Amino acid sequence: MAKYKLWVVATAALLLLAGCTSIQSSSSSDTSSKSTKKLQTTGKVTDSMYEGVITNGQYKTSQTRGLTSEQSNTSFDVKSLENGLLTLSKEQFPTSKYIFQEGQSLKTTEAQKWLARKSKTNTVGLNPEDNGQTEPTKRNPLYLQQILEQDYLSQDGTLSGMSIGLGMNQVDYYTKEQYGATYQTKISTAMMEQQGKQMANKVLARMRQKKGMSQATIVIGLYKQATKDSLVGGTYFAYGVSKNGSTTIDSWHSMNQENQVFPITGDEKAVNQSDADAFTSFKEQIQTFFPNLSGVTAQAHYEEGVLSGLNVTINTQFYSETEIMSFTQYIATAADKYLPRNIPLDISISSVEGIQSYVGRASGSNSFTTHVFGSY
Incomplete structure (x- = not known):
């Protein structure tokens, strides 16, 4: 962050x-x-x-x-x-x-x-x-x-x-x-x-x-x-x-620091409802296009009530290298569209076999770094 x-x-x-x-x-x-x-x-x-x-x-x-x-x-x-x-x-x-x-x-x-x-x-x-x-x-x-x-x-x-x-x-x-x-x-x-x-x-x-x-x-x-x-x-x-x-x-x-898990569950109140809604939109969007997902969650960190970093974990059922490559590129596009800007962002994409790919954006940057972990 x-x-x-x-x-x-x-x-x-x-x-x-x-x-x-x-x-x-x-x-x-x-x-x-x-x-x-x-x-x-x-x-x-x-x-x-x-x-x-x-x-x-x-x-x-x-x-x-x-x-x-x-x-x-x-x-x-x-x-x-x-x-x-x-x-x-x-x-x-x-x-x-x-x-x-x-x-x-x-x-x-x-x-x-x-x-x-x-x-x-x-x-x-x-x-x-x-x-x-x-x-x-x-x-x-x-x-x-x-x-x-x-x-x-x-x-x-x-x-x-x-x-x-x-x-x-x-x-x-x-x-x-x-x-x-x-x-x-x-x-x-x-x-x-x-x-x-x-x-x-x-x-x-x-x-x-x-x-x-x-x-x-x-x-x-x-x-x-x-x-x-x-x-x-x-x-x-x-x-x-x-x-x-x-x-x-x-x-x-x-x-004044707070940590929160997205999506919000039960009676828990969001630290910032706009951030929670943005993550929900991102989650729904990627699940619509790539349905074989086991879970999409995030951990948010707040300083003085303002979001200062977000770490997203996506668990997949993909096994094809080409599926992972396509999904990773789509994640970067969806993150840019739906998730809050001007904060550091880390997205890990994993299966039961381990981490498959990574999408990240540094603080103050408008571009994403992506990497697919190959078997070679």
Whole structure:
């Protein structure tokens, strides 16, 4: 998405790895210092993406991606947490001036302790102690579900900034006994926000103690986890920025983001009825001309009530290469006619055998890119 990609096809180019399809070595030096340190990077294919660091010929993976507290995440939440944090980071760390590195300061074992409950044997746990209660309204729920670190380096390779995403539960799912029934503790928006901000300051103070982070700019975003039955990921609802060695965030910025699945079902209200109607027209049109479709759905992302990206998934029963080629071309034509303009658009066409073709349009572009995946 222009500001926020959160979907499966878009995440094939997750973060900056799209640049790795043609990895190139680039040397960067800090012109304002005498440093001669050189970095090998992935290179980048667009100005909106970061170059990533390659160390000793290998890309360093994240120490914290996918880590959760006691309950499991949906794949949507894992991707939305990191893509949203990447978008937030670009405001503080421009892609033209900084190089991206997966989080390396917060180690896996350390992050696991932070995500766990506080106890006599785990004094650094950010989630509250177990009060021994099992009733939904009496127990202490798990507020924090995920934590993610992203690092931002200056051109000479110095760690200059960091972003931390805290995934907060709006519902804490739990069992009263092993393999027993699942119960829910619902967490109010006010309590989720209060707990998130308190935890953010604790995390900030701890990160300031790490090597190279005493004066670095640190961004912390608060993310609302989606519920287990959701077909889309959660959203960020607030973020704060700490500079010049401060150990608390005193000023928070509210964010208004929403995700929605098309077509709208049941009693759910559309965020924007015109967008929902446009998708319905697109869906009906392609189903009329190509009836052998198993399903047509979309995931929409809204910023401040305005559609900022759309990811469409089309499941087909086609097996002929020529059918797929014709259908892909028709999809591009129908998308241009019916779907909203001036937003990034990703359309994946798949069968039970896997992805068959792709149609995409970049933000601000009037033309579509198409590709049919052949068997040769």
